[in-house]
Amino acid sequence: MGDCQDSGQKRWDHLRKVLERPGPFCHPDFEPSSDILDFIMTACKVLVVGAGGLGCEVLKNLVLMGFKQIHIIDMDTVELSNLNRQFLFRRKDIGCSKAEVAADFINKRVSGCHVTPHFRMIQDYDDLFYREFHIVVCGLDSIVARRWVNGMLVSLLNYEDGVLDQTSVIPMVDGGTEGFKGNARVILPGMSACVECTLDLYPPQITYPLCTIANTPRLPEHCIEYVKVVQWPKENPFRTLLDGDEPQHVSWIYEKSLERAAQFNIPGVTYRLVQGVVKNIIPAVASTNAVIAGICATEVFKIATSCCVPLNNYLVFNDVDGIYTYTYEAEKKENCLVCSLIPQTITVKDPTKMKLKEIYTLLTDSAQYRMKRPGLTTNINGKSKTLYLTALRCLEEKTRPNLSKTLEELGLSDGSEILVVDDTSPNTMIIRLKYLSGDVEMN
Amino acid sequence: MASPAPKSPEQSEKSKKYDRQLRLWGDHGQMLLENAKVCLINATALGTEILKSLVLPGIGAFTIVDGEKVSEEDIGSNFFLDSDSVGMSRAQVTTNSLLELNLDVRGDCIDETPEHVLSHTQNFFNNFDLVIGTALPEKVLILLSKHLWEANVPLIVCRSIGFLGYIRLQVKEHTVIEAHPDSENPDLRLTNPWPELKEHLDKVDISKLDSKERSHVPALNILYYFIKKFQEENDGAQPVSRNDKNRIREMIKNSVEYDENGIQILEENFEEAIHFVNTCLSSQTIPKQLKTLLEDDACTNLTQNSSPFWIMCAALREMIQSDETIPVKGSIPDMASDSESYIALQQIYHRKALAQAENVYRRACQIVRNLGLPQDTVSEQEVKLFCKHSSELHIMRGSCIADEYEKNSPDLSSYLEDPDSLMFYYVILRGLERFIGEFNTYPGQFDDQVEPDVLKLKIIIGKLLSEWGCTQVLRDERVHEVCRYGGAELHSISAILGGAAAHEAIKLITHQYKPLNNTFIYDAITSNSATYTL
Ligand SMILES: [Zn+2]
Numbered sequence: 001m002g003d004c005q006d007s008g009q010k011r012w013d014h015l016r017k018v019l020e021r022p023g024p025f026c027h028p029d030f031e032p033s034s035d036i037l038d039f040i041m042t043a044c045k046v047l048v049v050g051a052g053g054l055g056c057e058v059l060k061n062l063v064l065m066g067f068k069q070i071h072i073i074d075m076d077t078v079e080l081s082n083l084n085r086q087f088l089f090r091r092k093d094i095g096c097s098k099a100e101v102a103a104d105f106i107n108k109r110v111s112g113c114h115v116t117p118h119f120r121m122i123q124d125y126d127d128l129f130y131r132e133f134h135i136v137v138c139g140l141d142s143i144v145a146r147r148w149v150n151g152m153l154v155s156l157l158n159y160e161d162g163v164l165d166q167t168s169v170i171p172m173v174d175g176g177t178e179g180f181k182g183n184a185r186v187i188l189p190g191m192s193a194c195v196e197c198t199l200d201l202y203p204p205q206i207t208y209p210l211c212t213i214a215n216t217p218r219l220p221e222h223c224i225e226y227v228k229v230v231q232w233p234k235e236n237p238f239r240t241l242l243d244g245d246e247p248q249h250v251s252w253i254y255e256k257s258l259e260r261a262a263q264f265n266i267p268g269v270t271y272r273l274v275q276g277v278v279k280n281i282i283p284a285v286a287s288t289n290a291v292i293a294g295i296c297a298t299e300v301f302k303i304a305t306s307c308c309v310p311l312n313n314y315l316v317f318n319d320v321d322g323i324y325t326y327t328y329e330a331e332k333k334e335n336c337l338v339c340s341l342i343p344q345t346i347t348v349k350d351p352t353k354m355k356l357k358e359i360y361t362l363l364t365d366s367a368q369y370r371m372k373r374p375g376l377t378t379n380i381n382g383k384s385k386t387l388y389l390t391a392l393r394c395l396e397e398k399t400r401p402n403l404s405k406t407l408e409e410l411g412l413s414d415g416s417e418i419l420v421v422d423d424t425s426p427n428t429m430i431i432r433l434k435y436l437s438g439d440v441e442m443n
Numbered sequence: 444m445a446s447p448a449p450k451s452p453e454q455s456e457k458s459k460k461y462d463r464q465l466r467l468w469g470d471h472g473q474m475l476l477e478n479a480k481v482c483l484i485n486a487t488a489l490g491t492e493i494l495k496s497l498v499l500p501g502i503g504a505f506t507i508v509d510g511e512k513v514s515e516e517d518i519g520s521n522f523f524l525d526s527d528s529v530g531m532s533r534a535q536v537t538t539n540s541l542l543e544l545n546l547d548v549r550g551d552c553i554d555e556t557p558e559h560v561l562s563h564t565q566n567f568f569n570n571f572d573l574v575i576g577t578a579l580p581e582k583v584l585i586l587l588s589k590h591l592w593e594a595n596v597p598l599i600v601c602r603s604i605g606f607l608g609y610i611r612l613q614v615k616e617h618t619v620i621e622a623h624p625d626s627e628n629p630d631l632r633l634t635n636p637w638p639e640l641k642e643h644l645d646k647v648d649i650s651k652l653d654s655k656e657r658s659h660v661p662a663l664n665i666l667y668y669f670i671k672k673f674q675e676e677n678d679g680a681q682p683v684s685r686n687d688k689n690r691i692r693e694m695i696k697n698s699v700e701y702d703e704n705g706i707q708i709l710e711e712n713f714e715e716a717i718h719f720v721n722t723c724l725s726s727q728t729i730p731k732q733l734k735t736l737l738e739d740d741a742c743t744n745l746t747q748n749s750s751p752f753w754i755m756c757a758a759l760r761e762m763i764q765s766d767e768t769i770p771v772k773g774s775i776p777d778m779a780s781d782s783e784s785y786i787a788l789q790q791i792y793h794r795k796a797l798a799q800a801e802n803v804y805r806r807a808c809q810i811v812r813n814l815g816l817p818q819d820t821v822s823e824q825e826v827k828l829f830c831k832h833s834s835e836l837h838i839m840r841g842s843c844i845a846d847e848y849e850k851n852s853p854d855l856s857s858y859l860e861d862p863d864s865l866m867f868y869y870v871i872l873r874g875l876e877r878f879i880g881e882f883n884t885y886p887g888q889f890d891d892q893v894e895p896d897v898l899k900l901k902i903i904i905g906k907l908l909s910e911w912g913c914t915q916v917l918r919d920e921r922v923h924e925v926c927r928y929g930g931a932e933l934h935s936i937s938a939i940l941g942g943a944a945a946h947e948a949i950k951l952i953t954h955q956y957k958p959l960n961n962t963f964i965y966d967a968i969t970s971n972s973a974t975y976t977l
Contacts, residue, residue, distance in 0.1 A: 009515065009519075010515040010516060010519075011515045011516065011518050011519035011526075012519050013515075013516050013519065013931070014516060014519055014520050014931040014932055014933060014934075015519070015931070015933070017605075017887075017927065017928055017929045017930075017931040018605060018606075018927065018928065018931060018933065021887075021890075021893065021927045021929075022927070023923065023924050023927040024920035024921075024923050024924055025920070025924055025968045057938065060522050060938075061934060061935040061938050064488075064519070064520060064521075064522060064934035064935070065933070065934055065935050080456070080459045080460050081459055081460060081462045081463055083460050083499075083545075084460055084461050084462075084463055084464055084499055084500055084501070085463070085464075085499055085500075087495060087499055087544055090543070091546075109522065109525055110522075110525070111525070111526045179466075179467055180467070180946065180956070212779075216659070216779075216780065216781050216782050216785075217782055218777055218778075218780060218782055218785040218786070218789075219777055247454075264782045264783075264786065265782075265786045265790075266782070266786060267789075267793075271452050271454065272458075272462070272465070272466070275462070276466065281462070281463065281466065282463075283463055283464065283466040283467045284463040284464070285463065285464045285467060285500060285946075286495070286496040286499040286500055286942070286945070287496040287942040287943070287945045287946035287949065288942065288946070289942070290492065290495070290496050290938055290939070290941055290942025290945070291938075291939050291942035291943055291946075293938065294935045294936065294937075294938030294939030294940075294941075294942060295935075295939055295967075295970065297935040297938070298606075298933075298935040298936060298939070298967050298970075301933075301935060308606065308967075308968050309968075309969075311970045315970050318625075319943060319946050319947075319956075320623060320624075320625060320956055320957075321622070321624070321625075321956070321957040322957060322958070322959045322960060322963075322974055323610070323943050323946075323947070323959050323963050323972065323974065324972075324974075325965075325970070325971065325972040327969070327970050327971060
């Protein structure tokens with residue numbers, strides 16, 4: 001049966017009512033017509049990033065909202081602890097690609113839809129792949145991955161004489177959950193607040209200072225963290241890296257943590273807690289995922305059809321106490337690292353004293369950048385010069401001495417551009433050095 | 444080989460599968476969930492989405508009551524039906540697909556309408572821990588609501604139409620021990636410590652510590668020391684007002700010496716002590732909410748039918764009357780400190796909590812005996828949990844839905860003053876139900892009837908408003924919008940409501956987290972929601 005015929009089926013009468021009838025709350029551009037359903041069924045390509053708790057739900061919601069040209073990407077495989085919420089997976093699927101199992105299930109259950117799975121990392125694809133889509137929906141638990149997708153979509157924007165070409169905008173709908181809390185947002189890259197504009201909304205991961213866990217542990221978490229970061233590397237019990245999915249590894253950590261806790265009389269080390277700390281587990285439940293994924297899919301539907309004005313632009317959900325939602329407009333940051341056209345500058349007081357290490361730390365630690373392990377290069381007299389690279393161990397070791405050199409020693413000058421690459425972005429970011437003394441002279 | 448023989452507890456399949464949710468409601472919450480039986484009336488897309496989020500986390504058993512046959516429209520919105528199922532029993536097909544989600548869940552179905560079941564099998568619904576209804580006709584809703592109110596079985600009613608959603612909880616009385624508040628103040632009792640704590644804290648004189656000791660002394664000791672100083676200054680008065688608190692903060696700050704550059708460097712523990720001033724110097728009286736609870740008739744007039752919750756309340760009441768203090772939580776927040784000092788403090792709080800819980804347990808056992816109830820009515824474990832959370836105990840007494848329709852016409856005027864109020868959608872949904880009752884179709888169900896239906900629905904709503912004595916006028920556009928839907932059920936809207944309603948069901952079953960009280964309206968057009976207590 002052809003797709004064109006399909007949109008005329010009685011099965012889709014629910015959708016046709018809101019797409020083929022006018023309404024008082026529609027987007028001003030909305031013109032009711034049967035073409036809209038045809039468009040979402042045959043032409044509108046949607047990418048779902050993540051096939052976990054949110055991804056499975058989003059996928060199901062989209063196909064029942066009429067979308068058929070859907071791609072889903074996830075490099076994870078199904079685990080037992082997914083089954084309490086990732087409803088497209090069964091016990092027999094454990095170990096298989098989440099994206100493939102999910103796509104297969106949906107294609108079988110909902111006749112006529114074509115979900116294409118990608119058992120890949122998001123970084124395995126370049127702009128040519130991402131450019132294909134009309135809308136991208138993210139259901140991820142990783143902030144780094146979110147930032148990467150956001151960076152990719154911003155890099156696809158075209159500007160002509162500084163004016164944004166709106167046809168190059170690929171809307172991004174993003175959802176996140178933790179326990180009974182969640183959020184959903186709509187990002188129009190280049191037009192509304194992007195992930196980087198609002199980086200402070202994502203709390204940094206809890207870390208325990210090394211001196212506490214080594215010298216003055218008080219909580220069970222301190223004991224576990226100590227075993228994980230100090231004892232494991234030292235004793236290397238299995239001659240391999242710690243794998244939180246390997247029960248033997250977790251058991252080892254559990255037992256050693258118990259010993260350490262006993263030494264300090266600290267109560268409360270349990271196997272569950274050990275697992276939680278080792279794997280950095282975020283509690284998750286089917287109901288919250290269902291709510292947030294439902295909101296995300298509704299927004300995709302609104303964007304694709306104009307049958308309502310989309311969310312502007314951030315929604316917070318919490319059902320710990322009753323059911324609570326709150327929506328507001330997150331603001332675009334004027335000098336956003338990713339989506340503004342304003343070049344980033346770092347002001348330098350004294351280039352004879354400031355070391356490269358300080359710039360590196362600024363990029364990793366400041367709330368503005370929060371990069372993972374940036375690599376830095378520059379151009380001096382038209383020639384590329386490596387400042388510090390982290391990608392390969394040998395390069396890291398070779399370039400490490402540069403960190404303790406001053407900017408002057410490295411041959412950098414006022415206006416020099418540092419090219420930064422990092423896991424949080426698919427693009428090279430340019431940061432310009434601005435020497436304060438130079439300013440004074442110009443004045 | 445360094446690898447030791449594993450002596451870790453063997454994890455059960457279930458605890459692995461449910462790991463992510465056990466971190467939220469614990470093994471005891473999970474046990475209640477696994478013992479619960481729910482009934483779903485009408486396996487609409489919304490209905491099955493609710494059950495999905497109950498089957499996945501492992502509800503004990505479900506029963507679907509639905510007399511409908513699967514239609515083509517159903518296939519377009521309900522994930523638990525496929526195109527081969529048109530014409531089959533909707534109850535049967537959805538039951539089978541839902542059971543595939545979790546082999547630990549049992550499920551069955553009744554291929555009959557709820558009206559039929561209500562009139563032919565008296566008390567059928569009394570066997571459930573919870574009944575959930577979707578797309579209920581007004582008449583059935585009223586009957587069911589009355590019946591379950593009498594039978595004391597909680598009811599959740601939901602509706603999903605177009606971009607609108609409605610959830611209503613009906614529960615006579617619901618008690619919560621673990622509310623899991625987002626933030627809670629530490630319970631430290633520094634202004635009137637019990638003897639053991641006082642003796643321990645009195646041992647440390649902050650002014651006599653050397654610099655190394657200073658840097659390791661817990662914030663609790665620091666704060667206690669300066670509270671005492673404050674009391675010395677003020678004839679033994681307790682710090683209560685904002686000024687008092689500021690004074691203590693100032694004293695802590697001033698105790699820090701200047702370094703060679705003339706800068707005061709506040710060490711982490713002193714900063715924490717300043718920080719604790721705000722949250723830890725709450726007045727020591729019994730929280731109002733707890734007081735109300737302890738004076739409740741259900742607490743003061745126990746009967747053989749009293750629930751363990753009320754028996755524990757009565758025991759707690761006795762304990763408070765004799766000791767003039769509520770049980771301590773028994774835990775302290777983390778704070779910069781050497782391990783030994785911290786653990787010593789922690790143990791003092793923990794011991795006190797245990798002793799108090801034991802006291803309450805003894806009293807509870809006596810009450811149980813006096814009532815002639817079995818000795819295991821209340822367990823020691825339960826009492827410990829109860830005492831630990833005594834400052835956050837919660838009770839909700841609901842109202843019967845049928846009353847909104849028959850007895851007390853709801854007083855909505857105050858809400859309707861705001862023309863943007865989502866309460867208007869409640870009014871419209873009530874009008875919609877009456878419309879369906881009168882004309883046996885949804886307003887706007889047929890393309891050529893949209894305009895006439897708008898008029899009819901407006902008249903019905905006008906009547907309703909005047910019955911309720913409301914003078915406000917509904918904006919026409921909202922009536923138009925609802926008629927535009929023509930009864931359409933959009934899957935993603937049902938998914939949102941399904942998740943939210945399922946979570947309310949989990950709250951009711953596990954007695955953890957505070958449930959909705961009692962009406963929730965979701966407007967997906969603007970992504971706004973509101974809660975009303977009707
Ligand atoms: Zn931005």
